[in-house]
Amino acid sequence: MNMTLTTSEARMPYQKMLPLVFATSFFVFVEPAPFDLLACLLMVFAFFPYLKSSNIPLKSFTVWSVIFTLLQILTLPPSIDVGQGIKYLAITVYLNVFGLLLAAYIGRFGTKVIDCIMWGMYAGAAITAVVLLTTKVGVTGGLADIVLANDYTRMRGFFKDPNVFGPALIPVFIYGWMSFQQKSSYRMIHMTMALVAAILIILTLSRGAWVTFLGAAVLYYGLTLWSSNIRKFFSSMIMVTIGTVLMIPLMWAALDAADVKEIFEDRLTLQSYDEERFYIHHMLAEASLDNAYGHGPGQSNVHIRTYYTNVKEADAAHNTYLRVAFEQGWLGILAYMIFVIATAWVGLKACLNKNAVTPYAIMSLSIFAASVVSGLTVDTLHWRHFWIEVAFIWGIYALSFRQKSE
Structure with missing residues (x-):
């Protein structure tokens, strides 16, 4: 059975490059990783042209990306380490834009993009x-x-x-x-x-x-x-x-x-560092409630190293939601949760459409939902594969939306 649903018979540009680029996603022990450099080339030459012809779902993704980026920029001034804040902001924007453009590419050429990636x-x-x-x-x-x-x-x-x-x-x-x-x-x-x-x-x-x-x-x-x-x-x-x-x-x-x-x-x-992680979660939650405007992108790690000197092993937030709340404030965590819920919702809607892409929708929603839960114990915002999962869901939904409108 042909599992690929595409919007046209046009040849997919840079098709042979996709497997090579995503193979390097498993070699990320240096920063920036080779994957990041190759992904930037793909974004510019392969993915970006198809954002201009995106439909309503991807326009919603775009609006959210702009809002979330602005919220991060607004929280930069109070940062303890501005250099760290700018670096963290740049990485977040890069991954966000990568997810958006990959979704647009999938929305245009269908699940054969996912096949090449996998x-x-x-x-x-x-x-x-x-x-x-x-x-x-x-x-x-x-x-x-x-x-x-x-x-x-x-x-x-x-x-x-x-x-x-x-x-x-x-x-x-x-x-x-x-x-x-x-x-x-x-x-x-x-x-x-x-x-x-x-x-x-x-x-x-x-x-x-x-x-x-x-x-x-x-x-x-x-x-x-x-x-x-x-x-x-x-x-x-x-x-x-x-x-x-x-x-x-x-x-x-x-x-x-x-x-x-x-x-x-x-x-x-329980490991020796588990108690420290729970302590950090508690302290970050209290700090987030005390400061509704946020402490700045990338500042949770700086805050932990500066003020929690009794912590020996756990040197990061190890919780995506507490990290976003601490760094981007109440509006930031609200925006992030809206995006997570919206992504899960459009993924579920794609699963409900009984057609050739349903298995891909089920696959994408399953791994995304698991990553969302994983965010309770680890920082997932800068996981490359997290944004790939996001792109799969929005790309499949955009593809289904396009098929219905044609």
Whole structure:
């Protein structure tokens, strides 16, 4: 079945560049990452021309982007560290604009854009998996300081933090699962990548990634069950289950078997830094209530380092919503929550439209909703894959809106 719904038969420009660019999204241990430089080129030459012909949904996205940016600019003057504020503002604007322009591109050329992106992410995830495996067995031991966390038990790939690497793999898992169910070409590749992603998520030993992964999988399962042929769905689930069981030995071998139980038991208990994180959450919430106008973009980390000197391990907000409330004030958190709710709403509306793009809408909403929940324990505003998920939802909705109006 052809799963791609496009608005015209026009050739998609820069199609071959998309997989390459998004493969680099798994190599972000330096800033700016190669992905950021390539993404800027895509925005200028490939994505931007299609924003001019965007429809009502993307115009709404544009208006929100302008408002949120203005709110950040207005909070710059009281910043403790203006340089940090400008840097943080620039990154937020870049990711926001990237999400908007990618959504416009998807709205114009359909889900084949998502397919190209996900095949690129497949490549990035596969390369990372090979490097992690060879590092664990000692072949590429020189990369251990890069791809393994400080204790050498948690995998972070070419990310700075296992708590970011894990959630970045969730789109790979859900897309692989979706494509396998749809009996598309290369079914075994899709199933293999889904299983590889699942194993790597587990091996990050990130509790946040585990919860996000479970939430995305359950939501995807429920939405798909609701919208699909039940017999076909359960037959594919049986195949995925069998494949998972067969892949367990590989996951087991990736860790020292003697330490597996101890490692997982340790990760499932409260860590020394958890109490500090709860303390920071409490203090940022109080500070947000005391200052309705905000302390400035990027200032939460500065505030923590300056005033909470008793904190030793937790040096960031680790909560997207408290961070936005603290930095952009009451209007900022209101604007952000409106955007999150609106994104979830348009994603749900796209899921309700029973057509060829419904599986893509379900996939996008599932991973986005999981990231929204993940925002309670980690800062997601500067996650590249978070804005990719946002772009998927708004792009699919814009595509559906365009189809209805034509």
